[in-house]
Structure formats: structure tokens, C-alpha cells
Amino acid sequence: MPLYSVHHSTTYHYRQPVRLGQHQLLFRPRDSFDQRLLACQHLAVRPEPSEIRWIHDVFGNCVTLVDFAARTDVLEFETTIRLEHTPENAPDFRIEPYAREHPFAYDETELPDLAPYMLRHHPGDVAVDDWLSKFIAPSASRPTGQLLMTLNEAIAEGFSYRRRTSHGTQTPAETLDLQQGTCRDFALLMMEAARSLGFAARFITGYVYVPDRDGPARLGGGSTHAWCSIYVPGSGWVEFDPTNGIVGNRDLIRVGVARTPAQAIPLSGSYWGEADDELGMEVAVNVKTETMPEPEETGTAAPDRAAVSST
Numbered sequence: 001m002p003l004y005s006v007h008h009s010t011t012y013h014y015r016q017p018v019r020l021g022q023h024q025l026l027f028r029p030r031d032s033f034d035q036r037l038l039a040c041q042h043l044a045v046r047p048e049p050s051e052i053r054w055i056h057d058v059f060g061n062c063v064t065l066v067d068f069a070a071r072t073d074v075l076e077f078e079t080t081i082r083l084e085h086t087p088e089n090a091p092d093f094r095i096e097p098y099a100r101e102h103p104f105a106y107d108e109t110e111l112p113d114l115a116p117y118m119l120r121h122h123p124g125d126v127a128v129d130d131w132l133s134k135f136i137a138p139s140a141s142r143p144t145g146q147l148l149m150t151l152n153e154a155i156a157e158g159f160s161y162r163r164r165t166s167h168g169t170q171t172p173a174e175t176l177d178l179q180q181g182t183c184r185d186f187a188l189l190m191m192e193a194a195r196s197l198g199f200a201a202r203f204i205t206g207y208v209y210v211p212d213r214d215g216p217a218r219l220g221g222g223s224t225h226a227w228c229s230i231y232v233p234g235s236g237w238v239e240f241d242p243t244n245g246i247v248g249n250r251d252l253i254r255v256g257v258a259r260t261p262a263q264a265i266p267l268s269g270s271y272w273g274e275a276d277d278e279l280g281m282e283v284a285v286n287v288k289t290e291t292m293p294e295p296e297e298t299g300t301a302a303p304d305r306a307a308v309s310s311t
Contacts, residue, residue: 003290012075013279020068023269026256028062042080061256088248093145096234117200127173156245169261183243184226190242200231205264206255224266
């Protein structure tokens with residue numbers, strides 16, 4: 001069970017001092033059975049905020065709200081967190097009998113809660129359906145788990161990752177036309193494809209651990225990362241990272257979930273000034289593993305027996 005430490009810094013530069021509006025940070029991981037926050041060790045903001053407070057948004061994400069009273073030409077945010085992570089090394093599709101073959105209909109008791117996540121974000125985007133028809137027969141029945149893994153692999157193997165500094169997310173049609181995009185673009189494409197097939201899908205923002213020597217390289221490191229989750233009856237919300245072809249939570253640190261990418265932005269805010277006052281943004285994310293501390297021995301061994309410890 002690895003321990004991760006995440007250091008995340010973001011710096012904005014302005015042409016002249018501007019008056020800052022409220023900023024929102026989404027950096028505190030969601031506690032769950034597979035990841036446990038140990039500490040939010042550090043939150044530094046420059047210039048000094050007039051107020052910092054925390055709320056839970058409509059999705060249950062922990063959002064940090066930061067207000068300012070000063071004018072500045074540099075705005076900096078720096079956070080450090082530590083968490084315990086339990087990886088899933090392989091997908092565990094324990095699917096309810098009625099949902100093992102696709103297509104299927106969600107249970108009526110769950111449908112009202114899943115319905116918003118089944119709605120297409122770009123309902124008029126026929127490019128997604130045309131793309132799906134190339135490798136998924138519309139009327140064919142196939143195993144649900146196999147279908148979702150095929151979709152995930154099709155994006156991971158068929159598109160080129162390109163980091164982009166501009167704001168926003170490409171439409172699925174743009175991603176399909178360019179055959180390239182960022183992790184946010186690929187997550188949205190998979191969500192739209194899954195929704196067109198009748199699945200409920202959520203957008204996830206967070207971090208990805210990029211091992212240097214002890215495993216395959218991951219794309220999307222050095223910055224925040226994005227992927228999605230699909231609701232599978234019997235398995236719940238299963239995570240899919242179409243940028244790296246990951247199924248499950250392996251190397252993925254979940255911070256926020258939302259219905260659309262625009263609702264899960266790691267850092268957002270406003271300022272009063274000219275449109276060209278903003279000179280740019282620098283983001284750096286470093287995810288490291290830490291050694292799990294050895295358990296402390298308790299009690300006293302009997303004189304005639306050797307002390308035995310287990311791990």
C-alpha cells in the first residue's frame with residue numbers, strides 16, 4: 001500500500017497589478033476505501049488572502065475558497081498533501097446478472113440518480129456515434145466489461161497526447177478530427193461515447209503518479225490529470241483513464257468528480273483589469289511515493305522464545 005506525497009504549485013503573472021476576485025481550489029483528495037488523506041500539510045498563497053474557507057460542492061468535493069483584498073502582479077498557490085493509496089492491479093468486473101451483457105437498462109431504483117450522468121454533454125455531436133460504429137456494431141450484444149475496456153483502449157491507442165495551455169476542453173468532434181488532445185479531452189470523449197451507449201459517466205480530476213524506474217511511463221504527469229468513471233451495476237463507479245489505458249485506480253489519485261469538465265477545474269478565479277493583463281500561468285505537480293513506516297513492536301517477548309514480527 002503506497003504512500004503518496006503531492007506537491008502542486010500554480011503561478012499567474014500579470015502585466016500590471018490587478019485586483020483579484022475570489023478563487024476556488026480543488027486539491028483535497030476524496031477520502032474513500034481506496035485512498036485515505038493523511039495530511040494537508042501545506043497551503044501557501046501569495047499575496048496574503050483576506051479570507052480562506054472550505055465548503056463541499058454539489059458533488060461532495062471539498063472546495064477551498066480564497067478571497068483577496070490586495071492588488072498584485074503575481075499570484076501564487078502552493079499545496080502539499082499526503083495520502084495512503086490502495087491500488088487495484090486489475091479490473092474486477094463483478095457485474096449484476098442483468099447488466100453483464102450490453103445493452104441493458106439500469107435498475108429503476110438507481111435510474112433517477114444516474115439520469116443526469118447519462119445525458120450527452122454535446123447531444124448533437126454525431127461524430128462520436130460515427131466513430132463508435134467503426135468498432136462497435138449498434139445492434140450487437142457483447143459483454144459489458146469487454147465493451148468498456150475496448151472503448152478505453154481505442155482512445156489510448158488511437159489518439160496522440162498533446163499538452164495544451166489554453167483554457168477549456170475540446171469537443172469530442174474536435175478531438176476526433178484532430179486525433180489528438182489532452183487528458184481532459186480524452187476523458188470527455190470517453191464519457192460522451194459511454195453515454196451514447198446508455199451508460200452513466202462522471203468526470204474526474206486529480207493526479208497521476210508517474211514512476212521513473214519501477215513501471216511504465218504515464219502521460220499527463222507534471223500537471224493535474226483527468227479521467228472518468230462509468231457506473232457498472234455490481235461494481236459501482238469504475239474508473240477509466242483513456243489517456244493511459246488504465247482501468248481501475250492504479251496510479252490515479254482522485255480529487256474531484258463532476259458531471260461535466262467545467263464543474264471540476266482544479267483552480268479557477270477572476271480579476272479586475274484589462275483582458276491582456278494576464279501574461280500566463282505556470283503549473284508544476286510532483287507526485288512521489290514514500291516508504292511505509294515499519295509497525296512498532298508492542299509487548300515483551302517471553303525469555304525462552306524469539307520475538308516474531310509479521311508484515
